[in-house]
Amino acid sequence: MRQLTQKNELMKSICVYCGSNFGNRNSYLEAAQSLGVQMAERGITLIYGGGNVGLMGAVADSVLAAGGKVIGVMPQALVDKEIAHTGLSDLRVVGSMHERKSLMASLADAFIALPGGLGTLEEFCEVVTWTQLGFHHKACGLLNINGFYNRLISFLNHATQEQFIRSQHRSIVLVGETPVELIEKLSQFEIPNVHKWIDRDQE
Numbered sequence: 001m002r003q004l005t006q007k008n009e010l011m012k013s014i015c016v017y018c019g020s021n022f023g024n025r026n027s028y029l030e031a032a033q034s035l036g037v038q039m040a041e042r043g044i045t046l047i048y049g050g051g052n053v054g055l056m057g058a059v060a061d062s063v064l065a066a067g068g069k070v071i072g073v074m075p076q077a078l079v080d081k082e083i084a085h086t087g088l089s090d091l092r093v094v095g096s097m098h099e100r101k102s103l104m105a106s107l108a109d110a111f112i113a114l115p116g117g118l119g120t121l122e123e124f125c126e127v128v129t130w131t132q133l134g135f136h137h138k139a140c141g142l143l144n145i146n147g148f149y150n151r152l153i154s155f156l157n158h159a160t161q162e163q164f165i166r167s168q169h170r171s172i173v174l175v176g177e178t179p180v181e182l183i184e185k186l187s188q189f190e191i192p193n194v195h196k197w198i199d200r201d202q203e
C-alpha cells in the first residue's frame with residue numbers, strides 16, 4: 001500500500017460552499033463575513049456559486065468590500081431566476097449544475113463549507129470524494145461555526161470506525177472553528193496518497 005503524501009500547493013483560490021439562506025444565528029453571517037475578509041487579506045480568490053442570496057452573497061460581498069477577487073459560477077437557469085450577484089467582475093455562466101461544479105472545482109486550490117443545507121452538503125461531499133479517489137489533490141475543510149457540523153463529523157468518525165472510510169481518508173475532511181484556523185489547516189495539509197479500497201490492501 002502506498003503511504004506517500006502529497007502536499008497542498010500554495011493556495012491562491014478557495015471555493016466556498018455555503019447556504020443560500022442565512023440560517024437563524026448571527027454567528028453564521030459573521031463567520032461568512034470574517035472568512036471573506038481573511039481571504040481578501042491573504043490575496044486568496046473566492047470561487048463560489050455566483051449568487052447574491054444568503055451566506056453565498058454575504059461571503060462574496062465581504063471579499064469584494066475588502067478589495068479581494070471573486071469568481072462566480074452559475075448555471076443559466078439560476079441566473080434566469082435572478083439570484084445572480086450583479087456586482088461581480090467575473091461571473092461565468094454555464095449550462096448545467098454539473099458544469100458549474102466541475103468548473104468551480106477546477107478553479108479552486110482548496111474547498112471550505114460554511115453552514116448550509118443540501119446543496120452545500122452535496123457540493124462539499126463531491127470534492128472530498130474526488131480528493132479521496134486522487135482525481136484532484138486539494139484540501140477540504142468544514143468551518144464548524146457554533147458546532148454546526150458536529151453531527152456530520154460524528155457520522156464520519158462512525159463510518160471510519162465501521163471501516164467504510166480509511167482513517168487516512170477521514171483526515172481529508174479538516175475542521176476549523178474559525179476562518180483563520182481553517183485557512184491555516186488547509187494550507188498546511190498533506191493529502192494522503194493511499195487507495196480507497198481497504199480490502200485490497202494485501203494485493
Ligand code: AMP
Binds near residue numbers: 019021051098121
Ligand atoms: P443550500 O445549501 O441548499 O442552500 O444550497 C447552496 C447552493 O448550492 C444553492 O444556492 C445552489 O446554488 C447550490 N446547489 C444546490 N444544489 C446543488 C447541486 N445539486 N449541484 C450544485 N449546486 C447545487
